[in-house]
Amino acid sequence: MLVAVTGARGRIGTILRARLADRYQIRPVTRAPAVDRGVIAELADADGLAAAFRGCDAVIHLGGAAATDAPWDRVLADNIAGCRNVFEAARVSGVRRVVFASTNHVVGMHEEDARPELYELGVPRVIGLGDDVRPDSLYGVSKVFGEAFGRYHVERHGMICVCLRIGSVVAAPDPGDGPPGTDVWSVTPPEVRRRLRATWLSHRDCAGLFAAALEAPVRWAVAYGTSANPRQIWDVAGARDTIGFVPVDSAPAWLWSSTGSEVAE
Amino acid sequence: MLVAVTGARGRIGTILRARLADRYQIRPVTRAPAVDRGVIAELADADGLAAAFRGCDAVIHLGGAAATDAPWDRVLADNIAGCRNVFEAARVSGVRRVVFASTNHVVGMHEEDARPELYELGVPRVIGLGDDVRPDSLYGVSKVFGEAFGRYHVERHGMICVCLRIGSVVAAPDPGDGPPGTDVWSVTPPEVRRRLRATWLSHRDCAGLFAAALEAPVRWAVAYGTSANPRQIWDVAGARDTIGFVPVDSAPAWLWSSTGSEVAE
Numbered sequence: 001m002l003v004a005v006t007g008a009r010g011r012i013g014t015i016l017r018a019r020l021a022d023r024y025q026i027r028p029v030t031r032a033p034a035v036d037r038g039v040i041a042e043l044a045d046a047d048g049l050a051a052a053f054r055g056c057d058a059v060i061h062l063g064g065a066a067a068t069d070a071p072w073d074r075v076l077a078d079n080i081a082g083c084r085n086v087f088e089a090a091r092v093s094g095v096r097r098v099v100f101a102s103t104n105h106v107v108g109m110h111e112e113d114a115r116p117e118l119y120e121l122g123v124p125r126v127i128g129l130g131d132d133v134r135p136d137s138l139y140g141v142s143k144v145f146g147e148a149f150g151r152y153h154v155e156r157h158g159m160i161c162v163c164l165r166i167g168s169v170v171a172a173p174d175p176g177d178g179p180p181g182t183d184v185w186s187v188t189p190p191e192v193r194r195r196l197r198a199t200w201l202s203h204r205d206c207a208g209l210f211a212a213a214l215e216a217p218v219r220w221a222v223a224y225g226t227s228a229n230p231r232q233i234w235d236v237a238g239a240r241d242t243i244g245f246v247p248v249d250s251a252p253a254w255l256w257s258s259t260g261s262e263v264a265e
Numbered sequence: 266m267l268v269a270v271t272g273a274r275g276r277i278g279t280i281l282r283a284r285l286a287d288r289y290q291i292r293p294v295t296r297a298p299a300v301d302r303g304v305i306a307e308l309a310d311a312d313g314l315a316a317a318f319r320g321c322d323a324v325i326h327l328g329g330a331a332a333t334d335a336p337w338d339r340v341l342a343d344n345i346a347g348c349r350n351v352f353e354a355a356r357v358s359g360v361r362r363v364v365f366a367s368t369n370h371v372v373g374m375h376e377e378d379a380r381p382e383l384y385e386l387g388v389p390r391v392i393g394l395g396d397d398v399r400p401d402s403l404y405g406v407s408k409v410f411g412e413a414f415g416r417y418h419v420e421r422h423g424m425i426c427v428c429l430r431i432g433s434v435v436a437a438p439d440p441g442d443g444p445p446g447t448d449v450w451s452v453t454p455p456e457v458r459r460r461l462r463a464t465w466l467s468h469r470d471c472a473g474l475f476a477a478a479l480e481a482p483v484r485w486a487v488a489y490g491t492s493a494n495p496r497q498i499w500d501v502a503g504a505r506d507t508i509g510f511v512p513v514d515s516a517p518a519w520l521w522s523s524t525g526s527e528v529a530e
Contacts, residue, residue: 072349080345080410084337106413109420130395135417144413145345148371148398148406155374155399 003214004029004053004095006086007062008038012101012169012206016060019207024214027056029063043082049089058097058214061086068105068137079142087153097160099213100150102143104165104199104224104234108136111233119194121231128235129222147222154220162213162243165234167201167226193255198231200251209245216243227251268479269294269321269360271314271351272328273303277366277434277471281325284472289479292321294328308347314354323362323479326351333370333402344407352418362425364478365415367408369430369464369489369499373401376498384459386496393500394487412487419485427478427508430499432466432491458520463496465516474510481508492516 001024007013008028017026017035028038029052041048043063053059063086064078083100090098104111110127117123135141150161201209209225223239226232227249239245266289272278273293282291282300293303294317306313308328318324328351329343348365355363369376375392382388400406415426466474474490488504491497492514504510 072353076346076349081341084341088337133413133416134420135413136421138417141410141413141417145406145410148400148409151374151398152400152403152406156401 001025001057001214002027002055003058003060004039004056005060005062006030006041006043006049007064007066007101008035010062010066011171012166013062015169015203015206016062016210019203020211023211027052029053043078043085046085046089046092049085050093053089053093053095056093056095058099059086059090059095060099060101060210060214062101065139065142068108068139070137070139072138075138075142079139080145083142083146083149087149087159091153091157091159096158097162097214098150098153099210100146100161100163102147102163102165102222103140104167105136105140106133106143106147106165107131107234108140109134112136116191116194118233119198119231123231125233126235127233128224128238151220160219162216162218162220163222164209164213165222165224166206166209167224167234167236168196168199169201169203169206170196196255197251198226198229198233200227200229200249200255201225202227202247202249205247205249208247209239212239212243212245218243266290266322266479267292267320268323268325269304269318270325270327271295271306271308272326272331272366273300275327275331276436277431278327280434280468280471281327281475284468285476288476292317294318308343308350311350311354311357314350315358318354318358318360321358321360323364324351324355324360325364325366325475325479327366329407330404333373333404335402335404337403340403340407344404345410348407348411348414352414352424356418356422356424361423362427362479363415363418364475365411365426365428367412367428367430367487368405369432370401370405371398371408371412371430372396372499373405374399377401381456381459383498384463384496388496390498391500392498393489393503416485425484427481427483427485428487429474429478430487430489431471431474432489432499432501433461433464434466434468434471435461461520462516463491463494463498465492465494465514465520466490467492467512467514470512470514473512474504477504477508477510483508 003024004027006029028035039052041052065074147163153159205227221242223243224234224236228247229251268289269292271294293300299305304317306317330339412428418424470492486507489499489501493512494516
């Protein structure tokens with residue numbers, strides 16, 4: 001399977017290039033300069049994207065503004081107009097499946113209303129697909145748009161779209177890769193680490209999530225993606241049913257141990 | 266109450282100017298030329314909109330592309346960037362309440378999947394707020410965006426937003442105004458008239474719907490709006506609970522009588 005990946009130089013793009021290379025042929029799509037074996041195309045250039053996608057079996061769309069404080073001009077150009085161009089380019093180049101990097105920030109206000117208690121072990125509240133979208137940012141609004149745009153393409157243009165509401169993918173190495181350097185975590189506030197206990201998506205599980213989205217026998221799905229963490233605030237269990245995603249890692253205990261929290265086994 | 270109305274020259278804008286003038290002071294906002302007592306501002310011009318909204322108690326946002334076959338360029342410029350400019354202008358000019366003209370086309374694929382049986386009297390299926398958005402058009406996608414954008418402004422900027430998923434407002438006069446000229450309906454296919462039996466929103470009820478949205482003691486609501494038709498395919502009854510909208514008209518029998526359908530009393 002030949003898979004085009006937009007935003008291939010970003011954090012998740014870099015992870016997927018490294019970890020999915022043995023399962024798929026990856027075609028990285030980036031702004032200049034190109035990545036090794038990649039193609040250059042701007043999100044603003046639908047024709048360039050269509051050329052980049054030609055011959056591919058699927059597109060993973062990661063490109064665009066990824067920060068919750070991204071200003072409107074960037075959100076409009078990259079996450080709305082750019083997202084449209086990606087779907088349009090996939091359609092005209094005959095690529096049926098698009099895996100769309102959505103975000104938990106489409107439901108961020110549910111989380112914000114319920115924290116910090118929400119992150120505690122044993123709290124039953126789980127935010128699922130039955131909950132309204134309540135974006136916490138312009139970035140989150142743009143991903144609501146992208147999900148709706150994907151669904152439109154499924155129903156009107158016969159495409160396949162899987163939207164992944166991705167948890168927290170951090171730059172630090174995976175727990176299986178050994179304990180992190182103190183430089184990474186000593187500057188991370190305890191409340192952020194407490195949240196990460198619930199929202200962590202390891203690099204390995206991130207790759208597994210996207211692989212599941214590439215292979216799921218569905219026409220349309222939305223799935224939350226985190227590792228099998230001791231506390232889960234989103235309905236990640238549902239992703240097993242919708243796209244067959246089963247995480248194998250869990251947020252590492254060293255992440256929050258200095259906060260004095262207990263660790264679930 | 267001083268109410269700015271964008272798209273004031275359009276079909277619904279014209280109805281509201283005529284039928285709400287005795288209850289509110291209306292400030293029509295249009296592209297050039299101006300409407301009587303109105304202000305000129307382009308949807309592309311956030312500063313111009315802010316000037317137009319200054320001193321108002323609410324904004325009714327009707328402006329933008331209103332056709333389900335509107336092309337992407339218009340949808341992007343008018344319904345996405347323009348909608349953002351309207352909310353931003355309301356925010357900076359201190360207008361707290363925005364009534365947003367959404368559409369039933371945000372759930373249009375539910376309808377399309379179930380028709381034509383959906384329109385029959387006695388069929389129980391009602392599309393409600395618990396159903397996923399499934400836009401049937403780029404226009405519908407843009408309204409999903411607008412609803413999410415409104416909710417973001419409620420939760421992040423302390424605004425009030427009521428989104429109206431409007432039924433079918435036709436140019437023909439209201440049933441209370443007497444039978445229509447044959448020129449209007451003789452060219453309307455029977456299947457369209459059959460649908461109108463369920464989706465009709467009379468001019469009087471249209472005005473009542475927007476008045477309810479202006480006065481509802483809510484911070485956020487989404488409401489379907491049709492008249493009290495013999496068949497109702499959307500959860501209009503729910504609009505009584507959310508914004509206090511109670512339609513007084515019903516789709517007129519002459520609308521579909523030539524199709525041989527029975528008329529519910």
